[in-house]
Amino acid sequence: MSQTTIRTSAAEPAGGRSPDSPALRQLLLFSAVALPIGWAIMSVPVALQLPTEPFTLAALLFALLIPALLLTARESGRSGVKRLLRDAVRLPRPSWWGLVAMTAIPVSAWSIAAAVGGAEVLTPAVLTGYAVAFLSSTVIINILEETVWTGFVQRRSMARFGILRGSVLTAALFAGIHLPLAFSGAASPANVATGIGILLASALGLRLMVAGIDSWSGRSLLTIGVLHGSFNASSGLVEPAYDWARYVTVLALGFAVAVAIALQARRRSARR
Template sequence: MRSPVGAGRRLAGVVRRHPVASFLAWSFPVGQAIAFQPVLAPAWYGVDLPTAPFVVAANLLGLLLPAVVITGVVGGRAGVRALWRRAVRVRVPLRWYGLVLVVVPVAAAAVAGALLGAPEAIGRVLVSALLSGLLVQLLLGFLTTNWAEEVAWTGFLQTRLQDRHGPVRAALVTGPLFALQHASLAAGNGWLGGVAVLLFITATAVPFRFLQGWVANRTGSLLVVGLVHAAGNATTDGSGFGGAGLLPRLYPDGTVGPVHLLALAAVGLVVLAATRGRLGRPAARGASAATGTRPPAVPAGRRAPSRRAPGQPAGRR
Protein backbone atom coordinates (compact mmCIF):
# COMPACT_ATOMS: atom_id res chain seq x y z
CA MET A 1 0.00 0.00 0.00
CA ARG A 2 1.42 3.35 -1.00
CA SER A 3 2.11 5.90 1.71
CA PRO A 4 -0.03 9.07 1.40
CA VAL A 5 3.07 11.10 2.22
CA GLY A 6 5.05 9.44 -0.57
CA ALA A 7 2.19 9.92 -3.04
CA GLY A 8 1.92 13.57 -2.04
CA ARG A 9 5.63 14.09 -2.61
CA ARG A 10 5.44 12.46 -6.01
CA LEU A 11 2.48 14.66 -6.96
CA ALA A 12 4.33 17.77 -5.76
CA GLY A 13 7.30 16.71 -7.86
CA VAL A 14 5.12 16.41 -10.96
CA VAL A 15 3.63 19.86 -10.28
CA ARG A 16 7.09 21.40 -9.88
CA ARG A 17 8.26 19.91 -13.16
CA HIS A 18 5.07 20.75 -15.08
CA PRO A 19 3.36 23.77 -13.45
CA VAL A 20 1.55 24.92 -16.60
CA ALA A 21 0.17 21.47 -17.42
CA SER A 22 -0.82 21.02 -13.77
CA PHE A 23 -2.69 24.34 -13.86
CA LEU A 24 -4.59 23.38 -17.00
CA ALA A 25 -5.37 19.90 -15.65
CA TRP A 26 -7.03 21.56 -12.66
CA SER A 27 -8.47 24.66 -14.28
CA PHE A 28 -10.53 23.30 -17.15
CA PRO A 29 -12.20 20.26 -15.53
CA VAL A 30 -13.11 22.14 -12.35
CA GLY A 31 -13.85 25.53 -13.87
CA GLN A 32 -15.92 24.27 -16.79
CA ALA A 33 -17.84 21.78 -14.64
CA ILE A 34 -19.02 24.78 -12.62
CA ALA A 35 -19.48 27.21 -15.51
CA PHE A 36 -21.63 24.79 -17.54
CA GLN A 37 -24.18 24.24 -14.76
CA PRO A 38 -26.53 27.04 -15.95
CA VAL A 39 -26.29 25.66 -19.50
CA LEU A 40 -27.15 22.11 -18.45
CA ALA A 41 -29.62 22.93 -15.68
CA PRO A 42 -32.80 23.25 -17.83
CA ALA A 43 -32.32 19.79 -19.36
CA TRP A 44 -30.77 18.02 -16.38
CA TYR A 45 -32.55 19.59 -13.42
CA GLY A 46 -35.57 21.27 -15.00
CA VAL A 47 -34.65 24.69 -13.59
CA ASP A 48 -33.11 27.90 -14.85
CA LEU A 49 -29.99 29.03 -13.00
CA PRO A 50 -28.38 32.49 -13.14
CA THR A 51 -25.09 32.55 -15.00
CA ALA A 52 -23.11 35.16 -13.08
CA PRO A 53 -22.67 33.33 -9.72
CA PHE A 54 -21.39 30.23 -11.49
CA VAL A 55 -18.94 32.28 -13.56
CA VAL A 56 -17.61 33.81 -10.34
CA ALA A 57 -17.28 30.39 -8.69
CA ALA A 58 -15.56 28.96 -11.77
CA ASN A 59 -13.02 31.79 -11.74
CA LEU A 60 -12.29 31.43 -8.03
CA LEU A 61 -12.08 27.63 -7.87
CA GLY A 62 -10.93 26.91 -11.42
CA LEU A 63 -8.49 29.79 -11.98
CA LEU A 64 -7.42 31.72 -8.90
CA LEU A 65 -7.16 28.77 -6.50
CA PRO A 66 -4.95 26.55 -8.73
CA ALA A 67 -2.78 29.56 -9.63
CA VAL A 68 -2.09 30.26 -5.94
CA VAL A 69 -1.70 26.61 -4.90
CA ILE A 70 0.65 25.69 -7.74
CA THR A 71 2.66 28.87 -7.22
CA GLY A 72 3.08 27.78 -3.60
CA VAL A 73 4.17 24.28 -4.59
CA VAL A 74 6.71 25.58 -7.11
CA GLY A 75 7.98 28.75 -5.44
CA GLY A 76 7.02 28.29 -1.81
CA ARG A 77 5.82 31.15 0.35
CA ALA A 78 8.16 33.56 -1.44
CA GLY A 79 6.48 32.75 -4.74
CA VAL A 80 2.99 33.27 -3.30
CA ARG A 81 4.05 36.57 -1.73
CA ALA A 82 5.50 37.76 -5.03
CA LEU A 83 2.28 36.85 -6.86
CA TRP A 84 0.19 38.60 -4.19
CA ARG A 85 2.29 41.77 -4.39
CA ARG A 86 1.67 41.94 -8.12
CA ALA A 87 -2.01 41.16 -7.64
CA VAL A 88 -2.63 44.14 -5.32
CA ARG A 89 -0.09 46.67 -6.61
CA VAL A 90 -1.92 49.98 -6.78
CA ARG A 91 0.98 52.44 -6.98
CA VAL A 92 1.63 52.83 -10.68
CA PRO A 93 1.87 56.02 -12.77
CA LEU A 94 -1.53 57.64 -13.30
CA ARG A 95 -1.33 57.18 -17.06
CA TRP A 96 -2.09 53.49 -16.57
CA TYR A 97 -5.38 54.36 -14.91
CA GLY A 98 -5.92 56.66 -17.88
CA LEU A 99 -5.61 53.58 -20.08
CA VAL A 100 -8.39 51.98 -18.05
CA LEU A 101 -10.76 54.94 -17.80
CA VAL A 102 -10.07 56.76 -21.07
CA VAL A 103 -8.27 54.74 -23.75
CA VAL A 104 -10.31 51.54 -23.47
CA PRO A 105 -13.75 53.24 -23.38
CA VAL A 106 -12.81 55.68 -26.17
CA ALA A 107 -11.53 52.81 -28.33
CA ALA A 108 -14.78 50.90 -27.80
CA ALA A 109 -16.85 54.01 -28.55
CA ALA A 110 -14.83 54.63 -31.72
CA VAL A 111 -15.45 51.08 -32.98
CA ALA A 112 -19.15 51.41 -32.13
CA GLY A 113 -19.31 54.74 -33.95
CA ALA A 114 -17.65 53.25 -37.02
CA LEU A 115 -20.05 50.29 -37.09
CA LEU A 116 -23.29 51.84 -35.81
CA GLY A 117 -22.90 55.54 -36.39
CA ALA A 118 -23.05 58.30 -33.78
CA PRO A 119 -25.44 57.71 -30.87
CA GLU A 120 -28.55 59.89 -30.96
CA ALA A 121 -29.11 60.41 -27.22
CA ILE A 122 -25.56 61.07 -26.13
CA GLY A 123 -26.24 64.46 -24.52
CA ARG A 124 -29.05 63.31 -22.27
CA VAL A 125 -27.63 60.02 -21.01
CA LEU A 126 -23.88 60.55 -21.13
CA VAL A 127 -23.43 61.19 -17.40
CA SER A 128 -25.55 58.17 -16.46
CA ALA A 129 -23.72 56.04 -19.03
CA LEU A 130 -20.33 57.02 -17.63
CA LEU A 131 -21.24 56.60 -13.96
CA SER A 132 -23.69 53.69 -13.88
CA GLY A 133 -22.69 52.09 -17.15
CA LEU A 134 -18.91 52.37 -17.05
CA LEU A 135 -17.67 52.99 -13.50
CA VAL A 136 -20.16 50.89 -11.54
CA GLN A 137 -20.02 47.96 -13.96
CA LEU A 138 -16.22 48.21 -14.12
CA LEU A 139 -15.90 47.92 -10.34
CA LEU A 140 -18.43 45.09 -10.09
CA GLY A 141 -16.75 43.12 -12.88
CA PHE A 142 -13.29 43.68 -11.47
CA LEU A 143 -14.17 42.63 -7.92
CA THR A 144 -16.24 39.59 -8.85
CA THR A 145 -14.52 38.20 -11.94
CA ASN A 146 -11.78 39.97 -13.84
CA TRP A 147 -9.20 40.37 -11.06
CA ALA A 148 -9.24 36.62 -10.35
CA GLU A 149 -9.09 35.86 -14.08
CA GLU A 150 -6.04 37.99 -14.68
CA VAL A 151 -4.12 36.85 -11.60
CA ALA A 152 -4.38 33.39 -13.12
CA TRP A 153 -4.14 34.02 -16.87
CA THR A 154 -1.58 36.83 -16.83
CA GLY A 155 0.09 36.47 -13.44
CA PHE A 156 0.49 32.71 -13.51
CA LEU A 157 0.17 31.26 -17.00
CA GLN A 158 1.22 33.98 -19.44
CA THR A 159 4.13 35.11 -17.26
CA ARG A 160 5.51 31.57 -17.04
CA LEU A 161 5.17 31.02 -20.77
CA GLN A 162 6.85 34.38 -21.38
CA ASP A 163 9.82 33.42 -19.20
CA ARG A 164 10.36 30.36 -21.37
CA HIS A 165 9.16 31.33 -24.85
CA GLY A 166 9.08 35.14 -24.98
CA PRO A 167 6.11 37.55 -24.79
CA VAL A 168 4.60 37.06 -28.25
CA ARG A 169 4.59 33.26 -28.14
CA ALA A 170 3.22 33.40 -24.61
CA ALA A 171 0.28 35.49 -25.83
CA LEU A 172 -0.26 33.21 -28.83
CA VAL A 173 -0.59 30.20 -26.51
CA THR A 174 -2.56 31.93 -23.77
CA GLY A 175 -5.11 33.50 -26.14
CA PRO A 176 -6.83 30.28 -27.32
CA LEU A 177 -6.84 28.85 -23.78
CA PHE A 178 -8.34 32.08 -22.48
CA ALA A 179 -10.99 31.91 -25.23
CA LEU A 180 -11.82 28.28 -24.44
CA GLN A 181 -12.54 29.30 -20.86
CA HIS A 182 -15.60 31.12 -22.25
CA ALA A 183 -17.05 28.00 -23.89
CA SER A 184 -20.06 27.94 -21.55
CA LEU A 185 -20.98 31.49 -22.55
CA ALA A 186 -20.87 30.52 -26.23
CA ALA A 187 -22.86 27.32 -25.77
CA GLY A 188 -26.22 29.13 -25.84
CA ASN A 189 -25.76 29.75 -29.57
CA GLY A 190 -26.07 26.09 -30.59
CA TRP A 191 -23.22 23.93 -31.84
CA LEU A 192 -22.41 25.80 -35.04
CA GLY A 193 -23.07 29.17 -33.52
CA GLY A 194 -21.06 28.27 -30.43
CA VAL A 195 -18.07 27.21 -32.52
CA ALA A 196 -18.30 30.43 -34.55
CA VAL A 197 -18.44 32.50 -31.37
CA LEU A 198 -15.42 30.67 -29.91
CA LEU A 199 -13.43 31.19 -33.11
CA PHE A 200 -14.24 34.89 -33.01
CA ILE A 201 -13.29 35.13 -29.33
CA THR A 202 -10.02 33.32 -30.07
CA ALA A 203 -9.18 35.66 -32.96
CA THR A 204 -9.63 38.68 -30.69
CA ALA A 205 -8.19 37.05 -27.56
CA VAL A 206 -4.67 36.75 -28.95
CA PRO A 207 -4.15 40.52 -29.53
CA PHE A 208 -5.92 41.12 -26.22
CA ARG A 209 -3.25 38.98 -24.56
CA PHE A 210 -0.62 41.18 -26.28
CA LEU A 211 -2.20 44.15 -24.50
CA GLN A 212 -2.43 42.40 -21.14
CA GLY A 213 1.14 41.12 -21.30
CA TRP A 214 2.38 44.62 -22.09
CA VAL A 215 0.46 46.18 -19.19
CA ALA A 216 1.74 43.53 -16.78
CA ASN A 217 5.34 43.91 -17.96
CA ARG A 218 5.33 47.69 -17.78
CA THR A 219 3.47 48.12 -14.49
CA GLY A 220 4.16 44.92 -12.55
CA SER A 221 0.53 45.23 -11.42
CA LEU A 222 -2.04 42.51 -12.03
CA LEU A 223 -4.56 44.85 -10.44
CA VAL A 224 -4.22 47.23 -13.39
CA VAL A 225 -4.37 44.28 -15.79
CA GLY A 226 -7.66 43.23 -14.21
CA LEU A 227 -9.00 46.78 -14.45
CA VAL A 228 -8.21 46.88 -18.19
CA HIS A 229 -10.16 43.64 -18.61
CA ALA A 230 -13.05 44.96 -16.53
CA ALA A 231 -13.11 48.27 -18.43
CA GLY A 232 -13.51 46.43 -21.72
CA ASN A 233 -16.44 44.39 -20.40
CA ALA A 234 -18.01 47.48 -18.82
CA THR A 235 -18.26 49.19 -22.20
CA THR A 236 -20.74 46.58 -23.47
CA ASP A 237 -21.78 43.53 -21.44
CA GLY A 238 -21.41 45.02 -17.99
CA SER A 239 -20.50 42.85 -15.01
CA GLY A 240 -23.21 40.22 -15.40
CA PHE A 241 -24.82 41.30 -12.12
CA GLY A 242 -27.45 43.56 -13.59
CA GLY A 243 -27.20 46.86 -15.40
CA ALA A 244 -26.06 47.64 -18.91
CA GLY A 245 -22.61 48.85 -19.75
CA LEU A 246 -21.56 52.13 -21.32
CA LEU A 247 -22.45 51.61 -24.97
CA PRO A 248 -25.86 49.91 -24.57
CA ARG A 249 -26.95 53.05 -22.70
CA LEU A 250 -25.79 55.22 -25.60
CA TYR A 251 -27.33 52.91 -28.22
CA PRO A 252 -30.56 51.79 -26.50
CA ASP A 253 -32.22 50.76 -29.76
CA GLY A 254 -29.24 48.98 -31.28
CA THR A 255 -27.27 45.83 -30.70
CA VAL A 256 -23.77 46.72 -29.61
CA GLY A 257 -22.51 43.14 -29.80
CA PRO A 258 -18.85 42.28 -29.19
CA VAL A 259 -17.59 45.80 -29.90
CA HIS A 260 -15.32 45.70 -26.86
CA LEU A 261 -13.54 42.59 -28.16
CA LEU A 262 -12.74 44.35 -31.42
CA ALA A 263 -11.59 47.49 -29.60
CA LEU A 264 -9.30 45.64 -27.17
CA ALA A 265 -7.89 43.59 -30.04
CA ALA A 266 -7.15 46.76 -32.00
CA VAL A 267 -5.35 48.32 -29.03
CA GLY A 268 -3.38 45.10 -28.58
CA LEU A 269 -2.24 45.12 -32.20
CA VAL A 270 -1.14 48.75 -31.85
CA VAL A 271 0.87 47.80 -28.76
CA LEU A 272 2.46 44.86 -30.60
CA ALA A 273 3.54 47.10 -33.46
CA ALA A 274 4.68 49.98 -31.25
CA THR A 275 6.85 47.73 -29.07
CA ARG A 276 8.11 45.68 -32.03
CA GLY A 277 7.02 42.50 -30.31
CA ARG A 278 8.83 43.17 -27.04
CA LEU A 279 5.58 43.99 -25.18
CA GLY A 280 7.51 45.81 -22.46
CA ARG A 281 9.28 42.66 -21.34
CA PRO A 282 11.95 43.48 -18.73
CA ALA A 283 15.48 42.18 -19.09
CA ALA A 284 15.84 38.76 -17.47
CA ARG A 285 18.11 38.74 -14.46
CA GLY A 286 18.46 36.32 -11.60
CA ALA A 287 15.31 34.83 -10.17
CA SER A 288 11.93 35.52 -11.68
CA ALA A 289 9.99 37.48 -9.08
CA ALA A 290 6.76 36.62 -10.87
CA THR A 291 7.12 32.84 -10.93
CA GLY A 292 9.55 32.11 -8.13
CA THR A 293 11.83 30.17 -10.46
CA ARG A 294 15.59 30.44 -10.33
CA PRO A 295 18.28 29.99 -12.97
CA PRO A 296 20.17 26.67 -12.92
CA ALA A 297 22.88 26.51 -10.28
CA VAL A 298 26.49 26.44 -11.48
CA PRO A 299 28.18 23.20 -10.34
CA ALA A 300 30.94 23.53 -7.77
CA GLY A 301 34.36 24.02 -9.32
CA ARG A 302 32.99 25.75 -12.40
CA ARG A 303 32.86 29.43 -13.08
CA ALA A 304 29.59 30.96 -14.17
CA PRO A 305 29.72 31.96 -17.86
CA SER A 306 30.45 35.64 -18.22
CA ARG A 307 28.07 37.89 -20.11
CA ARG A 308 29.80 39.53 -23.04
CA ALA A 309 28.68 41.34 -26.08
CA PRO A 310 28.48 39.39 -29.36
CA GLY A 311 31.87 39.35 -31.02
CA GLN A 312 33.79 40.31 -27.87
CA PRO A 313 36.76 37.96 -27.30
CA ALA A 314 36.54 35.66 -24.31
CA GLY A 315 38.48 36.79 -21.26
CA ARG A 316 37.91 40.49 -21.95
CA ARG A 317 35.23 42.73 -20.39
Protein backbone atom coordinates in the same frame (compact mmCIF):
# COMPACT_ATOMS: atom_id res chain seq x y z
CA MET B 1 13.54 39.42 -35.89
CA SER B 2 14.53 36.16 -34.27
CA GLN B 3 12.33 34.34 -31.80
CA THR B 4 15.11 34.71 -29.24
CA THR B 5 14.82 38.49 -29.39
CA ILE B 6 11.05 38.39 -29.07
CA ARG B 7 11.31 36.03 -26.13
CA THR B 8 13.77 38.28 -24.35
CA SER B 9 11.65 41.39 -24.77
CA ALA B 10 8.58 39.64 -23.44
CA ALA B 11 10.23 38.07 -20.47
CA GLU B 12 12.29 41.02 -19.28
CA PRO B 13 9.99 43.81 -18.13
CA ALA B 14 12.80 46.00 -16.87
CA GLY B 15 15.47 44.94 -19.30
CA GLY B 16 16.95 42.43 -16.85
CA ARG B 17 16.54 38.73 -16.27
CA SER B 18 12.95 37.54 -16.09
CA PRO B 19 11.68 36.83 -12.56
CA ASP B 20 9.14 34.38 -13.98
CA SER B 21 9.67 30.64 -14.14
CA PRO B 22 9.72 29.17 -17.66
CA ALA B 23 9.02 25.65 -16.32
CA LEU B 24 6.42 23.90 -18.46
CA ARG B 25 5.25 21.55 -15.71
CA GLN B 26 3.38 24.27 -13.81
CA LEU B 27 1.45 25.31 -16.92
CA LEU B 28 0.53 21.72 -17.74
CA LEU B 29 -0.62 21.00 -14.19
CA PHE B 30 -2.67 24.17 -14.07
CA SER B 31 -4.34 23.42 -17.42
CA ALA B 32 -5.09 19.83 -16.39
CA VAL B 33 -6.90 21.09 -13.29
CA ALA B 34 -8.42 24.41 -14.39
CA LEU B 35 -10.01 23.42 -17.70
CA PRO B 36 -12.05 20.38 -16.55
CA ILE B 37 -13.20 22.09 -13.35
CA GLY B 38 -14.04 25.28 -15.22
CA TRP B 39 -15.98 23.40 -17.88
CA ALA B 40 -17.91 21.44 -15.28
CA ILE B 41 -18.90 24.54 -13.33
CA MET B 42 -19.70 26.81 -16.29
CA SER B 43 -21.72 24.12 -18.08
CA VAL B 44 -24.32 24.09 -15.32
CA PRO B 45 -25.89 27.53 -15.95
CA VAL B 46 -25.75 26.96 -19.71
CA ALA B 47 -27.49 23.59 -19.48
CA LEU B 48 -30.08 24.69 -16.90
CA GLN B 49 -30.49 28.27 -18.19
CA LEU B 50 -29.51 29.79 -14.85
CA PRO B 51 -27.80 33.12 -14.13
CA THR B 52 -24.08 32.76 -14.79
CA GLU B 53 -22.76 35.11 -12.09
CA PRO B 54 -22.65 32.67 -9.13
CA PHE B 55 -21.04 30.01 -11.30
CA THR B 56 -18.49 32.50 -12.61
CA LEU B 57 -17.43 33.20 -9.03
CA ALA B 58 -17.25 29.49 -8.27
CA ALA B 59 -15.11 28.87 -11.36
CA LEU B 60 -12.83 31.75 -10.42
CA LEU B 61 -12.29 30.30 -6.97
CA PHE B 62 -12.10 26.55 -7.60
CA ALA B 63 -10.83 26.32 -11.18
CA LEU B 64 -8.44 29.28 -11.24
CA LEU B 65 -7.41 30.95 -8.00
CA ILE B 66 -6.97 27.98 -5.66
CA PRO B 67 -5.00 25.87 -8.20
CA ALA B 68 -2.78 28.85 -9.10
CA LEU B 69 -2.01 29.66 -5.46
CA LEU B 70 -1.36 26.03 -4.57
CA LEU B 71 0.97 25.55 -7.53
CA THR B 72 2.75 28.80 -6.72
CA ALA B 73 3.22 27.69 -3.11
CA ARG B 74 4.45 24.29 -4.28
CA GLU B 75 6.98 25.96 -6.59
CA SER B 76 8.26 28.86 -4.49
CA GLY B 77 6.64 28.66 -1.07
CA ARG B 78 4.84 31.38 0.84
CA SER B 79 7.18 34.03 -0.50
CA GLY B 80 6.03 33.26 -4.06
CA VAL B 81 2.37 33.51 -3.06
CA LYS B 82 3.03 36.81 -1.29
CA ARG B 83 4.80 38.21 -4.35
CA LEU B 84 1.88 37.25 -6.58
CA LEU B 85 -0.70 38.76 -4.22
CA ARG B 86 1.37 41.93 -3.81
CA ASP B 87 1.29 42.37 -7.58
CA ALA B 88 -2.52 42.16 -7.39
CA VAL B 89 -2.66 45.34 -5.30
CA ARG B 90 0.39 47.08 -6.77
CA LEU B 91 -0.32 50.53 -8.20
CA PRO B 92 1.00 51.14 -11.71
CA ARG B 93 4.34 52.87 -12.20
CA PRO B 94 4.06 55.31 -13.87
CA SER B 95 0.63 55.99 -12.46
CA TRP B 96 -0.90 57.18 -15.75
CA TRP B 97 -1.05 53.59 -16.95
CA GLY B 98 -4.03 53.24 -14.65
CA LEU B 99 -5.90 55.86 -16.65
CA VAL B 100 -4.89 54.20 -19.92
CA ALA B 101 -6.15 50.84 -18.68
CA MET B 102 -9.42 52.41 -17.57
CA THR B 103 -10.21 54.36 -20.73
CA ALA B 104 -8.47 52.92 -23.81
CA ILE B 105 -10.99 50.19 -24.62
CA PRO B 106 -14.29 51.91 -23.71
CA VAL B 107 -13.38 55.21 -25.39
CA SER B 108 -12.17 53.47 -28.55
CA ALA B 109 -15.11 51.05 -28.71
CA TRP B 110 -17.66 53.83 -28.18
CA SER B 111 -15.95 55.97 -30.84
CA ILE B 112 -15.99 53.17 -33.42
CA ALA B 113 -19.66 52.43 -32.67
CA ALA B 114 -20.51 56.13 -32.82
CA ALA B 115 -18.93 56.40 -36.27
CA VAL B 116 -21.41 53.84 -37.62
CA GLY B 117 -24.42 54.95 -35.57
CA GLY B 118 -24.29 52.20 -32.97
CA ALA B 119 -23.13 53.97 -29.80
CA GLU B 120 -25.34 54.57 -26.79
CA VAL B 121 -26.10 58.20 -26.01
CA LEU B 122 -23.96 59.05 -22.98
CA THR B 123 -26.76 60.01 -20.64
CA PRO B 124 -26.25 60.05 -16.85
CA ALA B 125 -28.09 56.71 -16.65
CA VAL B 126 -25.79 55.09 -19.23
CA LEU B 127 -22.65 56.46 -17.58
CA THR B 128 -23.85 55.38 -14.13
CA GLY B 129 -24.61 51.90 -15.45
CA TYR B 130 -21.15 51.73 -16.98
CA ALA B 131 -19.49 52.84 -13.73
CA VAL B 132 -21.38 50.27 -11.67
CA ALA B 133 -20.62 47.46 -14.15
CA PHE B 134 -16.96 48.48 -14.34
CA LEU B 135 -16.42 48.66 -10.58
CA SER B 136 -18.29 45.44 -9.80
CA SER B 137 -16.59 43.48 -12.58
CA THR B 138 -13.13 44.78 -11.69
CA VAL B 139 -13.32 44.40 -7.92
CA ILE B 140 -15.27 41.16 -7.65
CA ILE B 141 -13.87 39.24 -10.62
CA ASN B 142 -11.18 40.72 -12.81
CA ILE B 143 -8.38 41.62 -10.39
CA LEU B 144 -8.36 38.09 -8.98
CA GLU B 145 -8.90 36.60 -12.44
CA GLU B 146 -5.88 38.45 -13.80
CA THR B 147 -3.83 37.45 -10.77
CA VAL B 148 -4.20 33.97 -12.25
CA TRP B 149 -4.21 34.59 -16.02
CA THR B 150 -1.51 37.25 -16.11
CA GLY B 151 0.39 36.67 -12.88
CA PHE B 152 0.52 32.89 -13.04
CA VAL B 153 -0.18 31.77 -16.62
CA GLN B 154 0.85 34.45 -19.08
CA ARG B 155 4.07 35.52 -17.39
CA ARG B 156 5.24 31.91 -17.33
CA SER B 157 4.07 31.31 -20.90
CA MET B 158 5.98 34.31 -22.21
CA ALA B 159 9.08 33.39 -20.21
CA ARG B 160 8.92 29.94 -21.77
CA PHE B 161 7.75 30.62 -25.34
CA GLY B 162 8.22 34.33 -26.01
CA ILE B 163 5.68 37.10 -26.35
CA LEU B 164 3.75 35.91 -29.41
CA ARG B 165 3.50 32.20 -28.69
CA GLY B 166 3.13 32.81 -24.96
CA SER B 167 0.28 35.24 -25.50
CA VAL B 168 -1.43 32.95 -28.02
CA LEU B 169 -1.15 30.00 -25.63
CA THR B 170 -2.64 32.04 -22.80
CA ALA B 171 -5.41 33.28 -25.11
CA ALA B 172 -6.24 29.69 -26.06
CA LEU B 173 -6.45 28.62 -22.41
CA PHE B 174 -8.43 31.75 -21.52
CA ALA B 175 -10.93 31.16 -24.33
CA GLY B 176 -10.96 27.44 -23.58
CA ILE B 177 -12.17 27.77 -20.01
CA HIS B 178 -14.98 30.08 -21.22
CA LEU B 179 -15.96 27.63 -23.97
CA PRO B 180 -19.31 26.57 -22.40
CA LEU B 181 -20.50 30.18 -22.74
CA ALA B 182 -20.37 29.83 -26.54
CA PHE B 183 -23.32 27.43 -26.21
CA SER B 184 -25.41 29.81 -24.09
CA GLY B 185 -28.54 30.71 -26.05
CA ALA B 186 -27.12 29.20 -29.23
CA ALA B 187 -29.84 28.05 -31.62
CA SER B 188 -27.56 26.55 -34.27
CA PRO B 189 -23.99 25.39 -34.90
CA ALA B 190 -23.38 28.73 -36.60
CA ASN B 191 -24.26 30.52 -33.36
CA VAL B 192 -21.79 28.31 -31.48
CA ALA B 193 -19.08 28.98 -34.06
CA THR B 194 -19.73 32.71 -33.77
CA GLY B 195 -19.48 32.49 -29.99
CA ILE B 196 -16.17 30.63 -30.21
CA GLY B 197 -14.84 33.17 -32.70
CA ILE B 198 -15.76 36.01 -30.33
CA LEU B 199 -14.03 34.26 -27.44
CA LEU B 200 -10.85 33.73 -29.45
CA ALA B 201 -10.75 37.27 -30.85
CA SER B 202 -11.30 38.97 -27.53
CA ALA B 203 -8.89 36.63 -25.75
CA LEU B 204 -6.10 37.20 -28.27
CA GLY B 205 -6.51 40.97 -28.31
CA LEU B 206 -6.63 41.21 -24.54
CA ARG B 207 -3.62 38.91 -24.04
CA LEU B 208 -1.52 40.93 -26.49
CA MET B 209 -2.44 44.12 -24.65
CA VAL B 210 -1.55 42.49 -21.34
CA ALA B 211 1.83 41.39 -22.70
CA GLY B 212 2.91 45.01 -22.94
CA ILE B 213 0.94 46.75 -20.22
CA ASP B 214 1.94 44.30 -17.47
CA SER B 215 5.58 45.18 -18.15
CA TRP B 216 5.09 48.89 -18.80
CA SER B 217 2.99 49.40 -15.64
CA GLY B 218 5.63 47.84 -13.38
CA ARG B 219 3.95 44.41 -13.14
CA SER B 220 0.77 45.84 -11.68
CA LEU B 221 -1.89 43.14 -11.83
CA LEU B 222 -4.28 45.72 -10.42
CA THR B 223 -3.85 47.66 -13.67
CA ILE B 224 -4.50 44.53 -15.74
CA GLY B 225 -7.67 43.85 -13.73
CA VAL B 226 -8.84 47.39 -14.48
CA LEU B 227 -8.13 46.84 -18.18
CA HIS B 228 -10.15 43.62 -18.19
CA GLY B 229 -13.00 45.21 -16.25
CA SER B 230 -13.16 48.13 -18.70
CA PHE B 231 -13.51 45.67 -21.59
CA ASN B 232 -16.36 43.81 -19.90
CA ALA B 233 -18.22 46.97 -18.89
CA SER B 234 -17.85 48.66 -22.28
CA SER B 235 -20.63 46.45 -23.65
CA GLY B 236 -22.99 48.93 -21.97
CA LEU B 237 -21.68 51.79 -24.11
CA VAL B 238 -22.68 50.32 -27.47
CA GLU B 239 -25.94 49.01 -28.80
CA PRO B 240 -26.17 45.19 -28.70
CA ALA B 241 -26.07 44.85 -32.50
CA TYR B 242 -22.81 46.82 -32.53
CA ASP B 243 -21.02 44.89 -29.80
CA TRP B 244 -18.55 43.85 -32.48
CA ALA B 245 -16.95 47.28 -31.95
CA ARG B 246 -15.52 45.99 -28.65
CA TYR B 247 -13.84 43.04 -30.34
CA VAL B 248 -12.47 45.16 -33.19
CA THR B 249 -11.12 47.57 -30.58
CA VAL B 250 -9.39 45.00 -28.41
CA LEU B 251 -7.88 43.22 -31.41
CA ALA B 252 -6.58 46.47 -32.91
CA LEU B 253 -5.13 47.64 -29.61
CA GLY B 254 -3.63 44.21 -28.99
CA PHE B 255 -1.82 44.17 -32.32
CA ALA B 256 -0.67 47.76 -31.76
CA VAL B 257 0.89 46.72 -28.44
CA ALA B 258 2.55 43.72 -30.10
CA VAL B 259 4.09 46.00 -32.72
CA ALA B 260 5.29 48.39 -30.01
CA ILE B 261 6.97 45.53 -28.12
CA ALA B 262 8.61 44.28 -31.30
CA LEU B 263 10.00 47.75 -32.02
CA GLN B 264 11.20 48.03 -28.44
CA ALA B 265 12.98 44.71 -28.76
CA ARG B 266 14.59 45.80 -32.03
CA ARG B 267 15.94 48.96 -30.39
CA ARG B 268 17.37 46.94 -27.51
CA SER B 269 18.96 44.51 -29.92
CA ALA B 270 20.53 47.36 -31.90
CA ARG B 271 22.14 48.75 -28.74
CA ARG B 272 23.81 45.44 -27.89
